Amino acid sequence: MDLKSYEERKFELSSILRELVRLTPRPTVEQSAMWRGLFARLAEDRFNITLVGRFSRGKTSLMNAILGMDRLPTGVVPLTSVITQVTYGSEAKAVLHYQGTSLFMDIPLSELAAHITEQGNPGNHRGITVAEVQLPAEFLRRGFTFIDTPGIGSSIAANTRTTQSFLPEADAFILVTSHDSPLSEEEAGVLAWAGAAGRPLFVVLNKRDMVDAPARVQALAYVRGEAARLGAGAQLRLFPLSLNFWSTTSVALFCWACASGLRRCCLSRGPRS
Numbered sequence: 001m002d003l004k005s006y007e008e009r010k011f012e013l014s015s016i017l018r019e020l021v022r023l024t025p026r027p028t029v030e031q032s033a034m035w036r037g038l039f040a041r042l043a044e045d046r047f048n049i050t051l052v053g054r055f056s057r058g059k060t061s062l063m064n065a066i067l068g069m070d071r072l073p074t075g076v077v078p079l080t081s082v083i084t085q086v087t088y089g090s091e092a093k094a095v096l097h098y099q100g101t102s103l104f105m106d107i108p109l110s111e112l113a114a115h116i117t118e119q120g121n122p123g124n125h126r127g128i129t130v131a132e133v134q135l136p137a138e139f140l141r142r143g144f145t146f147i148d149t150p151g152i153g154s155s156i157a158a159n160t161r162t163t164q165s166f167l168p169e170a171d172a173f174i175l176v177t178s179h180d181s182p183l184s185e186e187e188a189g190v191l192a193w194a195g196a197a198g199r200p201l202f203v204v205l206n207k208r209d210m211v212d213a214p215a216r217v218q219a220l221a222y223v224r225g226e227a228a229r230l231g232a233g234a235q236l237r238l239f240p241l242s243l244n245f246w247s248t249t250s251v252a253l254f255c256w257a258c259a260s261g262l263r264r265c266c267l268s269r270g271p272r273s
């Protein structure tokens with residue numbers, strides 16, 4: 001897609017949105033917030049890269065590695081309980097957005113765990129729709145937004161629901177699974193969903209350190225085979241990693257591969273339907 005058709009498609013989308021707003025004279029708070037978000041995404045050329053996967057796969061660890069910092073909380077038990085969006089901002093802080101209101105609250109990053117984890121905010125009882133982490137990182141300036149989601153398939157059903165209802169917002173997926181038990185039922189569901197929706201899909205096979213060489217080969221072949229069976233083989237890009245032992249080089253290579261994969265997807269597919 002060239003720049004002209006991109007601008008045309010953007011114009012078309014904003015006309016449809018304006019028409020929607022016009023046809024809904026009394027919108028709910030949720031509808032207004034959704035439309036504001038969509039207008040902002042269009043205006044800022046924002047592209048949502050969403051990390052999904054079963055609980056404790058290492059999604060938040062990957063997010064920290066990509067951002068080159070250890071600001072987001074990780075742990076062995078189901079941890080992330082709130083959609084956490086990392087985006088550009090002139091100063092490092094977090095902005096909390098709540099259900100049913102357009103009010104928001106700024107907090108220092110040091111207080112984040114009290115609001116976005118199962119321990120500080122179990123089942124998201126505080127009703128936070130999104131925790132927006134703003135960082136003055138140069139590469140976030142280009143409109144890429146990384147979104148960490150609560151783990152799917154744990155005993156905490158609210159986390160699975162939160163993540164599944166967020167899937168349509170994703171422009172591209174990084175599905176994090178692991179070598180020791182590749183692809184849970186819920187993760188296979190995400191593969192099938194991304195395949196049917198034609199979204200770019202990067203699969204990180206994490207925890208490489210936990211299995212021996214023959215099991216690594218088996219795990220890779222299994223994920224490739226399942227992706228093909230579920231209709232996501234064409235857009236699959238698979239990365240074996242060990243986030244407990246990540247190096248700047250391995251994460252930089254992953255980011256580079258994602259960036260070139262995204263460029264290829266956008267050029268070959270054009271806008272999504």
Ligand SMILES: Nc1nc2c(ncn2[C@@H]2O[C@H](COP(=O)(O)OP(=O)(O)OP(=O)(O)O)[C@@H](O)[C@H]2O)c(=O)[nH]1
Binds near residue numbers: 055058077
């Ligand atoms: N052995 C090993 N452990 C890892 C690796 N990557 C992450 N972990 C550990 O796995 C646990 C879970 O990591 P998180 O990043 O919190 O996982 P998550 O997917 O965000 O978990 P939820 O937020 O609960 O969905 C932590 O104790 C990490 O230290 C890895 O490559 N190898």
Ligand SMILES: [Mg+2]
Binds near residue numbers: 059061074079150
């Ligand atoms: Mg997490």
